[in-house]
Amino acid sequence: MEIFAYMGKYEYEELVMCHDAASGLKAIICIHDTTLGPALGGTRMWNYASEEEALVDVLRLARGMSYKNAAAGLNLGGAKAVIIGDSKKDKSEAMFRAFGRFVEGLNGRYITAEDVGTTVEDMEYINMETNHVAGLGSIARSSGDPSPVTAYGTWRGIKACANEVWGTDSLAEKTVAVQGLGHVGYTLCKYLHEEGANLIVTDICEENVQQVVKEFNVEAVAPNKIYSAACDIFAPCALGAIINDETIPQLKCRVIAGAANNQLKEARHGDVIDSKGILYAPDFIINAGGVMNVYDELLDGGYNHDRAMRKVSTVYNNIEKVIAIAKRDHIPTCKAADVLAEERIQMMRSIKKIATKY
Numbered sequence: 370m371e372i373f374a375y376m377g378k379y380e381y382e383e384l385v386m387c388h389d390a391a392s393g394l395k396a397i398i399c400i401h402d403t404t405l406g407p408a409l410g411g412t413r414m415w416n417y418a419s420e421e422e423a424l425v426d427v428l429r430l431a432r433g434m435s436y437k438n439a440a441a442g443l444n445l446g447g448a449k450a451v452i453i454g455d456s457k458k459d460k461s462e463a464m465f466r467a468f469g470r471f472v473e474g475l476n477g478r479y480i481t482a483e484d485v486g487t488t489v490e491d492m493e494y495i496n497m498e499t500n501h502v503a504g505l506g507s508i509a510r511s512s513g514d515p516s517p518v519t520a521y522g523t524w525r526g527i528k529a530c531a532n533e534v535w536g537t538d539s540l541a542e543k544t545v546a547v548q549g550l551g552h553v554g555y556t557l558c559k560y561l562h563e564e565g566a567n568l569i570v571t572d573i574c575e576e577n578v579q580q581v582v583k584e585f586n587v588e589a590v591a592p593n594k595i596y597s598a599a600c601d602i603f604a605p606c607a608l609g610a611i612i613n614d615e616t617i618p619q620l621k622c623r624v625i626a627g628a629a630n631n632q633l634k635e636a637r638h639g640d641v642i643d644s645k646g647i648l649y650a651p652d653f654i655i656n657a658g659g660v661m662n663v664y665d666e667l668l669d670g671g672y673n674h675d676r677a678m679r680k681v682s683t684v685y686n687n688i689e690k691v692i693a694i695a696k697r698d699h700i701p702t703c704k705a706a707d708v709l710a711e712e713r714i715q716m717m718r719s720i721k722k723i724a725t726k727y
């Protein structure tokens with residue numbers, strides 16, 4: 370890979386290769402863009418098949434965080450870190466403390482957090498070496514588990530979509546098909562049920578299905594039947610790439626709006642659902658509640674739940690902004706989401722700097 374050519378093409382700022390022989394740490398921190406503020410993004414630990422694969426992943430994920438944070442209206446840039454190794458076998462205190470020292474070396478330009486393969490305990494080791502870490506479990510005034518907050522933001526986003534399609538954001542009597550009843554999906558069902566929506570649910574974990582069926586008195590279908598369910602709204606809250614050539618022809622919904630990451634298998638699938646008249650809530654816009662919640666920890670006075678929830682409720686407005694850009698530019702919402710992020714970064718790059726001190 371021609372690293373500088375790639376960094377130039379997508380305007381990356383910094384790539385840090387972190388190595389510590391004693392602990393076996395091999396990590397890459399990628400800071401994509403800090404126009405809006407220090408760059409926030411989690412640390413992923415993954416058994417990459419090659420260093421190249423780790424590099425490609427960290428570059429892709431860091432840029433994704435710039436877009437997510439910018440579109441969410443946060444004063445944060447985008448970054449990500451990856452640690453190469455098996456999270457079940459290769460972890461140690463030494464590894465995460467060594468990594469924490471590299472994060473500290475960036476002097477606040479990079480703020481890390483939990484991600485796939487890392488836990489709150491790992492973050493606590495990092496925190497022994499640096500304060501530039503968010504989402505700590507045991508520390509008072511930490512933002513805690515992001516999942517219920519992500520669910521709240523997703524519910525707000527679904528309402529914004531309903532308002533666009535049916536002229537009212539009430540979900541009463543609307544039928545919502547929820548795929549995945551884990552941390553986010555379960556709480557989303559709660560919000561939807563409380564509002565009087567009809568639910569059709571599925572999960573590959575029977576225990577999760579039974580809990581939701583019992584608690585909310587809803588209909589459950591087999592995992593492969595959720596795509597063809599007769600519903601108004603399809604809410605994917607399980608896995609990525611579920612909007613693809615096989616599933617699109619089965620869909621009966623007018624809206625796709627759920628928390629799962631990377632819902633479109635390929636970018637072109639965003640065009641296909643758009644051409645079928647289905648309103649798609651771009652995943653990184655509607656599932657930004659978690660990062661909005663973590664962001665609140667970094668504000669004056671530390672985490673304030675009410676303030677965080679007020680911010681998360683603006684997912685509704687962000688969906689409205691995406692829809693407005695899609696109409697303005699005659700593009701599908703998945704592309705409009707990128708434009709929303711790019712325009713905010715561009716706006717902050719362009720406003721005049723004024724001097725206040727030496």
Ligand SMILES: NC(=O)c1ccc[n+]([C@@H]2O[C@H](COP(=O)([O-])OP(=O)(O)OC[C@H]3O[C@@H](n4cnc5c(N)ncnc54)[C@H](O)[C@@H]3O)[C@@H](O)[C@H]2O)c1
Pocket residue numbers: 515516517519548549550551552553554571572573574577592606607608609628629630656657659
């Ligand atoms: N937790 C958050 O704050 C957050 C934030 C942003 C995005 N997301 C995304 O939202 C999604 C859900 O996150 P979560 O934290 O609830 O995860 P989770 O692991 O708690 O729940 C996922 C659920 O999906 C189920 N599932 C897996 N494969 C399935 C299939 N083929 N059909 C039906 N169900 C299936 C699992 O059994 C599980 O119950 C993920 O894509 C995640 O990346 C989560």
